[in-house]
Amino acid sequence: MREPHSTPLRRRVLVAIVGIAAPAVALFAIPLALSVERLYHDETAGALGRDATWIAAAIPDHVMSGPPASLSLPRGVPSGLRVGVYTTKGDLLFGEGPRRSDIAVHSRDGRVHEEVEDGYMAVSAPIPSDEVRGGVVRVAAPYDQISERVHESWLLMAGLAVIVIGLAAAFALRQSRRLAAPLEHLTRAAQGLGAGDFSIRAPRSDVREADVAGLALESTARRLGEVLDRERAFSADVSHQLRTRLTGMLLGLESALARPGAQHEDAIRTALARGEQLQTVIEDLVRLTRESDAERCLDVRALLQEIRGAWYGGLAAQGRSLALSLPDELPPVAASPAALRQILQVLLDNAVAHGAGEITVDVADLGNGVAIEVADQGAGVPEGADVFARRSGDAEGHGIGLALARSLAEAEGGRLVLRRAAPPVFSLLLPTPGPD
Known part of the structure; x- marks a missing residue:
C-alpha cells in the first residue's frame, strides 16, 4: 500500500515549534541588543561627563589668561583618556585632542555636551569662571572600546539565542516522538487488523x-x-x-x-x-x-400456528402429538421469522429424534420479552452433558443442530438454554421491540 504524500507528523511538530521559537527569540533579542548598545553608549558618556566636570572644576578660573608655559592639567586624570582644554571658539590651548573641536564650541552655552568626534567618544564641560573669557574641557575615549563591549554582548546574546532555539528543537523532537509513536503503533495495529489479526494490542x-x-x-x-x-x-x-x-x-x-x-x-x-x-x-x-431491521418484528402466534400445521401430520403418523399453549395477548418479537422458524425446527427435530411422548410448546409474556419453551416426555439429557457443544457426526449426542439454534438466538439478541434436563425443557428467550 502506498503511503499518502504528506509531511510526517514528527517533521510538522519540529517545524512548528522551531518556527515559533526562532521569531520569538528574534523579537526579544533585537530590541535587547539595541538597548544594550544604547546602555553602553550612555554609560561611557556619563563616565566621561563626570570626568570632564571634575577636571573643569579643578582647573583654576584664571588659566585662560596665564602664560601657555604655566598651563597644565590637574593630577589624578584617569589613564587612557584624551583630555584637552579649548577656548569657547574650539581652539586647543593645551592637552590632547584635535587642534579644533566642534563640541568645545557647543559648550560655551554652559552645559555638558557629548558627541562622536574623530573616532572618539568626546564629552565637553565648561570651566567655571567669573571672567568673560572662559574655557572648555574636552575628555575623549576611543569609540572602539564601546563597540567592542557592544559586540561582545551581542555575541553572548546570539549564543544564548542559539541555545534557546536548540533547546526548543530538542523539545520539539521529543514531543514529536511522543505524539507520533502512538499513532505509528496504531497504524501498524490497523494494518494487522486489515491483514486478519484480531488479537492486536496497541501499546500504551x-x-x-x-x-x-x-x-x-x-x-x-x-x-x-x-x-x-x-x-x-x-x-x-x-x-x-x-x-x-x-x-x-x-x-x-x-x-x-x-x-x-x-x-x-x-x-x-x-x-x-x-x-x-x-x-x-x-x-x-x-x-x-x-432482512432489514424493520422486518425483524414478527407475530409469534401466527408463526407457531404455521409450524403446528406443518408438524401435525408427521407426528400423528408416529403416534405422537404436538400441544401448543398461547396466552390471549402476545406482543410482537424483535426477531427474524426465518431465524425463529429455524430455531423451532431444530428444537422439534431434537424432540422427535431424542425424546418421547407428547411435545409441548408453551409461550409466556415476560413484559420485555417472550419465552418459548419446548418440552417432551423423554429421558432427557445426561447430567453434565453439554447439548449445545458442537459434535462430529460420529460422536454420540445431539449433533450440531442445537449449537446452530443457539447461534441464531444470540444473533437475534436472545438466548437459548436448557432449563430442565429431565424431562428436557428448552427455553428460548426473545426480546420485544424497544420504545424507538
Whole structure:
C-alpha cells in the first residue's frame, strides 16, 4: 500500500515549534541588543561627563589668561583618556585632542555636551569662571572600546539565542516522538487488523487520546474476531444441516431403488417432502441475510400456528402429538421469522429424534420479552452433558443442530438454554421491540 504524500507528523511538530521559537527569540533579542548598545553608549558618556566636570572644576578660573608655559592639567586624570582644554571658539590651548573641536564650541552655552568626534567618544564641560573669557574641557575615549563591549554582548546574546532555539528543537523532537509513536503503533495495529489479526494490542503511551483510540481499535478487533468466528461456526453448522437433510433424502431414494418390489411412489413422496423442507431451510437462510431491521418484528402466534400445521401430520403418523399453549395477548418479537422458524425446527427435530411422548410448546409474556419453551416426555439429557457443544457426526449426542439454534438466538439478541434436563425443557428467550 502506498503511503499518502504528506509531511510526517514528527517533521510538522519540529517545524512548528522551531518556527515559533526562532521569531520569538528574534523579537526579544533585537530590541535587547539595541538597548544594550544604547546602555553602553550612555554609560561611557556619563563616565566621561563626570570626568570632564571634575577636571573643569579643578582647573583654576584664571588659566585662560596665564602664560601657555604655566598651563597644565590637574593630577589624578584617569589613564587612557584624551583630555584637552579649548577656548569657547574650539581652539586647543593645551592637552590632547584635535587642534579644533566642534563640541568645545557647543559648550560655551554652559552645559555638558557629548558627541562622536574623530573616532572618539568626546564629552565637553565648561570651566567655571567669573571672567568673560572662559574655557572648555574636552575628555575623549576611543569609540572602539564601546563597540567592542557592544559586540561582545551581542555575541553572548546570539549564543544564548542559539541555545534557546536548540533547546526548543530538542523539545520539539521529543514531543514529536511522543505524539507520533502512538499513532505509528496504531497504524501498524490497523494494518494487522486489515491483514486478519484480531488479537492486536496497541501499546500504551502517555497520550490519552491515542490510548483511547487504541482501546477502541482493540475492542473493534475483538468484536470483529467474535463476529467472524460466529459466522464461520454458523456457516459450518448450516452446511452440516443441509448435508444431513440432503443425505437423508438420497439415502431414502437409494434404499427404495435397492429393495426389489419397493413402493417407489412412497419413496418419491418422502423425497419430495424432504426436498421441500430443504428448500424451506435454504430460503430461510437466504432471507436471514437480506432482512432489514424493520422486518425483524414478527407475530409469534401466527408463526407457531404455521409450524403446528406443518408438524401435525408427521407426528400423528408416529403416534405422537404436538400441544401448543398461547396466552390471549402476545406482543410482537424483535426477531427474524426465518431465524425463529429455524430455531423451532431444530428444537422439534431434537424432540422427535431424542425424546418421547407428547411435545409441548408453551409461550409466556415476560413484559420485555417472550419465552418459548419446548418440552417432551423423554429421558432427557445426561447430567453434565453439554447439548449445545458442537459434535462430529460420529460422536454420540445431539449433533450440531442445537449449537446452530443457539447461534441464531444470540444473533437475534436472545438466548437459548436448557432449563430442565429431565424431562428436557428448552427455553428460548426473545426480546420485544424497544420504545424507538
